[in-house]
Amino acid sequence: MTQTLSAERRAELLSVADRDPLIALAERCISSSSPEVTLPPEVGTIAMVVREPIVHDQLILADILVTRAEVSWEGTSGWAMRLGNDRVATLAAAVCDAEAQAGRPLCREVEDLCRAAASGEASSMEAQWAELAPTVVSFEEM
Amino acid sequence: MGYVAAKGGLEAILAAEDLVRRSRLSGSSPLLGIDQLQERARLAVDRVMGEAGLWAPELAARAFRQAEGDVVEAAHLLRAFRTNLPRFAMTSVVAADEMVPLRRIVPAYRTPPGPQLLGRTSDYTGRLLDLSPEAPSSELEDEGRSSNATGAAATNGTGSTASGNPGGGEGGLTTHRRLYELLRDLDLVVDRRRDIAAGDDPEPYDITRLPVRPGVPRSARLAVMARAETGALVNLWYRNILGTDMHLHEVTLGEVRHGLLPLPVIHPHTGRPVVVGRIRATEAEAIEDLSGEGRDRSRFDVGYGVCVGHNERKAIAMANLDIAVELDAGKGSLEQTVLMTTDALDSSGFLEHLKLPHYVTFRSMVERKLAVREAAAQKVGDDHEAAPMDRAPDAVLAGEPA
Numbered sequence: 001m002t003q004t005l006s007a008e009r010r011a012e013l014l015s016v017a018d019r020d021p022l023i024a025l026a027e028r029c030i031s032s033s034s035p036e037v038t039l040p041p042e043v044g045t046i047a048m049v050v051r052e053p054i055v056h057d058q059l060i061l062a063d064i065l066v067t068r069a070e071v072s073w074e075g076t077s078g079w080a081m082r083l084g085n086d087r088v089a090t091l092a093a094a095v096c097d098a099e100a101q102a103g104r105p106l107c108r109e110v111e112d113l114c115r116a117a118a119s120g121e122a123s124s125m126e127a128q129w130a131e132l133a134p135t136v137v138s139f140e141e142m
Numbered sequence: 143m144g145y146v147a148a149k150g151g152l153e154a155i156l157a158a159e160d161l162v163r164r165s166r167l168s169g170s171s172p173l174l175g176i177d178q179l180q181e182r183a184r185l186a187v188d189r190v191m192g193e194a195g196l197w198a199p200e201l202a203a204r205a206f207r208q209a210e211g212d213v214v215e216a217a218h219l220l221r222a223f224r225t226n227l228p229r230f231a232m233t234s235v236v237a238a239d240e241m242v243p244l245r246r247i248v249p250a251y252r253t254p255p256g257p258q259l260l261g262r263t264s265d266y267t268g269r270l271l272d273l274s275p276e277a278p279s280s281e282l283e284d285e286g287r288s289s290n291a292t293g294a295a296a297t298n299g300t301g302s303t304a305s306g307n308p309g310g311g312e313g314g315l316t317t318h319r320r321l322y323e324l325l326r327d328l329d330l331v332v333d334r335r336r337d338i339a340a341g342d343d344p345e346p347y348d349i350t351r352l353p354v355r356p357g358v359p360r361s362a363r364l365a366v367m368a369r370a371e372t373g374a375l376v377n378l379w380y381r382n383i384l385g386t387d388m389h390l391h392e393v394t395l396g397e398v399r400h401g402l403l404p405l406p407v408i409h410p411h412t413g414r415p416v417v418v419g420r421i422r423a424t425e426a427e428a429i430e431d432l433s434g435e436g437r438d439r440s441r442f443d444v445g446y447g448v449c450v451g452h453n454e455r456k457a458i459a460m461a462n463l464d465i466a467v468e469l470d471a472g473k474g475s476l477e478q479t480v481l482m483t484t485d486a487l488d489s490s491g492f493l494e495h496l497k498l499p500h501y502v503t504f505r506s507m508v509e510r511k512l513a514v515r516e517a518a519a520q521k522v523g524d525d526h527e528a529a530p531m532d533r534a535p536d537a538v539l540a541g542e543p544a
Contacts, residue, residue: 008409008416015418044228045196046407049346051237052364053320054427054446055334058235058346059361061368062191062450063224064405064421065198079410083419084200129314132244135260139252 005114010100013114014093015082016121025113026092029099029106038077039070041087069094076102166210179203188422188451189213193486194220195350195369197421197450214371214486221487234406234415238425238448242315243401250394250429256318261400321396322427322444332432332443356478363467363480367460368449371486375459378479382466389466389476391434396427396444400452423450428461430469443469508535 005013014022045063052059067090068081078098082090100110167173180187180203190202194217202220209215245261248254260266325331336342347362349369354362367375382389403423406415425448432438445465447457463480470476483489512535533542 007412008414011409011416012418015416042228042230044230045224046230046405047232047348048197048403048405048421049232049235050403050423050448051235052446052448053238053322054444055360056336056338056343057359057361057364058343059364059368059448060232060346060348060350061365061423061448063196063227063229063350064233065196065201065224065227066230066418068230070410077411081407081416081418083405083421084198125315128244132259132261132315135245135262137258137260 005100005111007097007101010097010110010114011079011081013117014080014097014110017093017113017117018120019086019089021113021116022089022096023092025106025109026095028109029095029104035071035073035078035095035098037069037091038072039068039079041067041069041091043067043085043087071095071098073098073102073104078102162210166208174207176200176203176207179206185452186211186213188453189372190216190220192449192451192453192456193217193369193371194224196220196224214490218487218491231407234408236403236406238403239317239320241399241401241403241423241425242317242420243399244315244422245398245400246318247398248321248396249398250396251321251324254318254321254397255324315402320427325396325429325442325444330441331429332438332441334443354481356472356481358481360464360468363477364446364448364460364464366481367447367456367463367484370456370460370480370484371489372453372456372459374484374486374489375463376455378484379459379462382476383462387474387476389470389474390430390462392431393462393465394429394431395458395461396429398424398426398454398458400424400454421450422452423448424453424457426454426457426461428458428465430465434469437469505535505539508539512538 044066046066048061048064049058050061051057064083065085066081066083067086068079069087069091070077070079071091071094072078076098078094078096078101080090080093080097082093096110096113098104100107180199183203183206186206187199187202190206190213191197191199193213194202194205196202198220201223202216205216205219205223206213208219243259243261245263246256246259248258252258322331326333344359344361347359347365349362349365352362354366379390381387383393400422402420404417405419405421406417408414409416425446428445428447430443430445432441432443443465445461445463445468447460447462447464449456449460463476467477467480
């Protein structure tokens with residue numbers, strides 16, 4: 001099946017996909033055969049580098065807690081990184097990534113899950129803006 | 143030099159620790175949930191993360207609960223946890239301009255580019271203790287559900303993964319041009335920008351790996367303040383604006399923002415950036431009126447502050463101190479004070495160690511006092527009532543008669 005999402009976009013969406021459906025889909029992916037876990041789920045940090053706007057200096061703002069994992073399915077790798085400390089969900093995301101990347105049977109469902117994640121994110125931001133919009137100041141001329 | 147010349151007390155220590163644990167876990171009310179703390183004590187959880195230097199909302203809430211609400215202790219727990227973690231990578235460089243504001247005010251100018259977005263704040267209303275019933279009515283529950291959904295999305299720091307503006311088009315959650323840029327266009331600020339195109343783009347100083355001493359690059363100073371104790375920065379700012387230090391004069395705030403910053407990492411297979419989530423951060427710009435001797439009085443200069451989570455006091459104090467240190471240029475002790483005295487774990491750790499037994503050092507001090515007294519008595523031939531060295535210091539401290 002042709003991939004409609006780039007590897008980067010898929011990884012972005014799998015990093016924020018809802019945990020329960022993500023794990024459920026990964027379990028279905030491995031029901032017939034299991035991938036090789038090439039990088040077991042590992043908890044660590046990434047250092048966040050920010051460029052400030054005045055001098056344009058780079059600075060390390062903080063470390064960010066993440067979990068990463070990688071699997072390989074018949075030579076096709078799947079990779080995932082999610083915020084926080086959640087080995088199961090991250091491994092599930094890597095499995096789903098490999099499923100889609102390899103064009104395996106549940107490839108389409110992985111992409112549907114990604115689209116649902118994108119839709120959920122957009123809805124969340126719209127809801128957030130709906131709450132914030134009334135706090136925009138309208139000045140009255142004196 | 144040791145502090146203790148005796149062993150023992152282990153059983154008492156274990157019993158005391160057990161008392162802490164049992165008191166924390168038992169009690170007549172239900173245990174505070176991690177989700178409750180993230181939603182309802184978000185500012186405390188944010189401070190824990192900021193002072194620990196680790197964005198990990200769930201673990202910060204857990205640390206806050208374990209520390210019984212002591213922010214510094216919770217930051218200590220979280221920072222200690224972080225030291226055991228591998229660091230996988232640095233993010234790609236994120237421009238602060240990429241922040242999608244959830245709140246954005248410009249106190250210096252009424253109509254900056256983009257809106258004055260008050261967001262979630264009680265800055266402009268009276269602060270009164272609310273004694274009305276706290277159990278929400280069904281009506282408030284409905285209202286609260288949508289509010290909490292917003293808060294939770296922001297607290298999780300994963301508000302969106304869209305690579306562009308998460309809120310979509312015009313009028314939604316989007317980035318805005320800064321007042322600073324407007325002032326720069328008008329040639330009203332000192333332009334200190336690096337020439338990045340010419341290669342003037344030093345790597346950021348990593349204060350978790352390298353020592354911090356006066357003379358370190360500005361990136362170290364900013365990183366130190368980003369994880370400094372909020373109260374320490376506020377106090378230092380106050381000393382400088384109203385107290386005796388006087389490194390700050392007429393300061394006005396440019397931008398104050400709280401919003402979402404993306405976390406781009408390099409995809410290991412494609413080599414291209416992937417935004418694996420977003421975190422919340424607060425930033426501030428402090429506009430300093432250059433009026434002192436030798437200053438360019440036709441322009442302003444600007445300091446910058448940024449920290450993780452929602453903590454405006456910290457970001458504002460940091461921005462002020464950034465420009466104050468810059469203008470002081472090492473002539474005074476401000477840089478050293480900022481670098482060496484604002485870390486919560488350093489200062490609280492040193493202070494709290496005073497509670498540990500100091501039996502040996504204090505006994506030594508008593509001995510010195512007694513020796514001084516004896517020497518003075520011998521010198522004047524005074525037959526002092528209690529010839530001190532006739533008695534052991536322990537006997538003196540125990541109040542035994544001479």
